[in-house]
Amino acid sequence: MRTLTQDLPPDAPGRQHQLTAQAFGAPDARPKVYLQGGLHADEMPGPLILHHLRALLIQAEQAGKLLGQVVLVPLANPIGFAQWVQNKPQGRQDLNSMRNFNRDYPDLAALCGDDLDGRLGPDPVQNVAITRAAFAAALGGMATPDEGTALRRALMLWSHDADHVLDLHCDHHAVVHLYTSPAHPNEARLLAQAIGARLVLLAAVSGGNAFDEAHSAPFHHLSKRFGPQTPLPAATFAATLEYRGQFDVSDDQAAADAAGLMVYLAAVGVISGPAEPLHDNPPHYPLRGAAEVTAPQGGIVTWACAPGDRVAEGQVICHVTDPAQGTRMAVAAPIAGLLFRQELWRSCLRGQSLAHISGPNPVRDGNLLSD
Ligand SMILES: [Zn+2]
Structure with a gap:
């Protein structure tokens, strides 16, 4: 060496x-x-x-x-x-x-x-x-x-x-x-x-x-x-x-x-x-087939699934709760595929990334990597 x-x-x-x-x-x-x-x-x-x-x-x-x-x-x-x-x-x-x-x-x-x-x-x-x-x-x-x-x-x-x-x-x-x-x-x-x-x-x-x-x-x-x-x-x-x-x-x-x-x-x-x-x-999937899931409101994220789970389109994968207003919103998988990653934090702002689900069909274009 x-x-x-x-x-x-x-x-x-x-x-x-x-x-x-x-x-x-x-x-x-x-x-x-x-x-x-x-x-x-x-x-x-x-x-x-x-x-x-x-x-x-x-x-x-x-x-x-x-x-x-x-x-x-x-x-x-x-x-x-x-x-x-x-x-x-x-x-x-x-x-x-x-x-x-x-x-x-x-x-x-x-x-x-x-x-x-x-x-x-x-x-x-x-x-x-x-x-x-x-x-x-x-x-x-x-x-x-x-x-x-x-x-x-x-x-x-x-x-x-x-x-x-x-x-x-x-x-x-x-x-x-x-x-x-x-x-x-x-x-x-x-x-x-x-x-x-x-x-x-x-x-x-x-x-x-x-x-x-x-x-x-x-x-x-x-x-x-x-x-x-x-x-x-x-x-x-x-x-x-x-x-x-x-x-x-x-x-x-x-x-x-x-x-x-x-x-x-x-x-x-x-x-x-x-x-x-x-x-x-x-599975070998196109990077363009990885769909991003974003938060519908700011609040607390509670997961209904874990990285590695296969999910169906429309399946509820988590909830975002605004504890101040008492509102809870379900977040559905935009595509069927493998949920392979989740964000680190359990709090979120509206519009922030929560997870990615990978499937075989392209769903996005442009710059494919996160910041
Ligand atoms: Zn890295």
């Missing part, structure tokens, strides 16, 4: 943040898998899972089972981790700009497109190598006017050439689910079955350029731009993994989740070991 560190240029005198990664295997070994956790720095299931995964990878390395290269960044956002306001962690947005730490990653297709013009040929393998070299050059030359941009660039300098990129998050209250592009259906199924996901949400481009999409969307855009004469395969599989809810943090669960990731790592050939996923294949 090698430890890598990267200092972020401080925005405030005397305040230095540092990123730390652990790398396993030779730096040029293939395949390369990159995993990070805690990009939303108030979501701790992922960092704890990667802590347990590190121990398993150390054992694998000592046993000579490392075939490729694995890079772990267990705590990907030291800026957000340090943000506490009145005894509560506030790690989702940069408190200065309110910019979501998982949006606005460098758009590699835009940064490299003109440079790649005329340089790709008929060999797809060579095209991937040329494209990844262009990604590295673009990131190397990128300006970092603030710490948040420096963080994005530093993470992508470690991850941009990986064959597989996993970004570990969690939701408020949720079952395990994952987001990925439809470009790799077999790997999406493999990953879902390895980690025990109950749902796979698919979108080629969700909007906002989240970390996972910053790795997969460039191949999608560049392949479209240059056309079939210069084939450019979707060389990077990238996914955002949602490991339940913010309070689902335990060593037993994290150890089991790390074991699930080891199955995935074996299945993609970066380590040798048992590679047979243990879980069933869940």
